[in-house]
Amino acid sequence: MRKNIAIILAGGVGSRLGLSTPKQFFKVAGKMVVEHTIDTFESNPHIDEIAIVSNPFFISDFESIIIKNGWKKVKKILKGGKERYDSSLSAIKAYEGSDVNLIFHDAVRPLVSQRILNDVIDALKNYDAIDVAMPATDTIIEVKGDFINNIPDRSKLKRGQTPQAFHIDTIAKAYDIALKDENFKVTDDCGVVVKYLPEVPVFVVNGEESNMKLTYKEDTYLLDKFFQLRKSELNDIPIDEEMLNGKVAVIFGGSYGIGENIAELLKEKKVEVYCFSRSMNKVDVGNKDDVERALKSVFDKSHRIDYVITTAGLLNKEPLMSSDYQTIQNAINTNYLGTVNVAMSSFQYLKESKGKLIFFTSSSYTRGRAFYSIYSSTKAAIVNFVQAIAQEWEPFSIAVNCINPERTKTPMRVKNFGIEPDDSLLSADKVATITVQSLTSEFTGQVIDVKRDNE
Structure with a gap:
């Protein structure tokens, strides 16, 4: 040939x-x-x-x-x-x-x-x-x-x-x-x-x-x-279980929804997993001190951190002028400042392990829409932030990527949209699978798409 x-x-x-x-x-x-x-x-x-x-x-x-x-x-x-x-x-x-x-x-x-x-x-x-x-x-x-x-x-x-x-x-x-x-x-x-x-x-x-x-x-x-x-897809890349075996992962927002599914899948692959959230252990990603204490507690126990994943996010679907200021502040603190806090606090550990950092955006990041002004703008900011620090941290062999799932069946979505047909939504376990696949890929600075099988 x-x-x-x-x-x-x-x-x-x-x-x-x-x-x-x-x-x-x-x-x-x-x-x-x-x-x-x-x-x-x-x-x-x-x-x-x-x-x-x-x-x-x-x-x-x-x-x-x-x-x-x-x-x-x-x-x-x-x-x-x-x-x-x-x-x-x-x-x-x-x-x-x-x-x-x-x-x-x-x-x-x-x-x-x-x-x-x-x-x-x-x-x-x-x-x-x-x-x-x-x-x-x-x-x-x-x-x-x-x-x-x-x-x-x-x-x-x-x-x-x-x-x-x-x-x-x-x-x-x-x-x-x-x-x-x-x-x-x-x-x-x-x-x-x-x-x-x-x-x-x-x-x-x-x-x-x-x-x-x-x-x-x-x-x-x-x-x-x-x-x-530009978006990348990982549907055809198998999970390298040998690469994952024995690694240490920290998940912010791991108490339910996509974060919980990621935690379960990583544990199946013999990854040592630590989850943090406001409801689980009163860790707020919008508070840098909380994030730093959480990561230090993991490092003190395991002496390494290979992966840091942040699924924490807030969506309040309503017009801007109907939103009270505290609701707006909470969304910005969690969605954007939380991203910055996790990145800055994770750097020293991921530099040592040549690890990987994963954030989550949304399909709404490409265009601002009515009723989503705060959510979509913070998700756009996450994409730009990921692409920027992927460049800054490339010399340290830290990979930084962003998962972009389409509409996914999660408690947060149900709260904002009510009951929707299952076949119109992604399952949280598929998003978890793609996220874990990304940990064994060579990608950095990428927006990784997750779509339903029929699209």
Whole structure:
């Protein structure tokens, strides 16, 4: 079977972005853009090897980044050239004579999804050239000078993305012919195949709007928002029971609902579990002293803390002007200040154990809604907080993630919404399962979605 080699094209200098460093080194959601990109390829089971094509001046930077991230699949750092096609040719020459597929991807498209990668790799079983594209939404005009010369049929137009994938013999042959053309011009690798090997069909895989390319300064704001809204799922990742065995977990809000289910599941996996809540032992996450005493009591008994999970939260579904100030203050203290208190108090223990910190958001974090002004705004704050400290604490090997369950059957929900059909709600035990799975994953700074099985 042919090996699939990912070629990460990172030779740009980012002049259009207006930054002092190349755009692939721009930081977003806790990591450099190129780190997010390579993470995606590293975690795909169908990618056998990764090669980075770099501007020669930044090869030492990439060597340091590879060591820091511990990527196993990155085998080569290749020198790029002045033009984009020089980078492609560098990779083609590096793998010349091998029976491989080359999958070219822009380093500055960090949000390429596993779905796109899997579809591209699957298409390589039947085709020797693959592109990724999105339908054109705007009318495209062809001009001559300052005047419209032609308006192509929009239904036949698409916007190209990457990755673009080829059997090495196909792309090598196309470039061999192209380089003999004195009028050779190219904007991407598929264009070379289309022009110089017209007999080879180029299959098109559907892209995604979030698979955007960081090019201009304005793109940084959009990329930030896409990362904020990006969600990961763990449904297909098994729980690594061996990794959990003997660990120590602290759960704030573990007396009922999701927290109680997480505690029960962790105990089944032979984790030493300690639960704290206002109703159970008068520990209020909104009070930093309470949180510090709780954690110290666990450390004094067990001499380590590996996981800290906070499910504590308050929801009062009512208009803002109908809420009394104390109710508002309580919700902010629990939902947001409680998150800050737990994070700050947990740091010293998780730094020592290289542990994991889990918070909970809600699907309402993406957009404020009437009757949810305090709840949804505090849940949005939690997401931003998680992404920020995931970046700050990365050097200490502390993973920080956020679980985002859709509507879940819990006592708090019943209190606010009454009785609802069971098939319209998530079960607390499924949320618990995904939460425990996250403890054995490599994720950090992620919003981890939990959905019903039929969605």
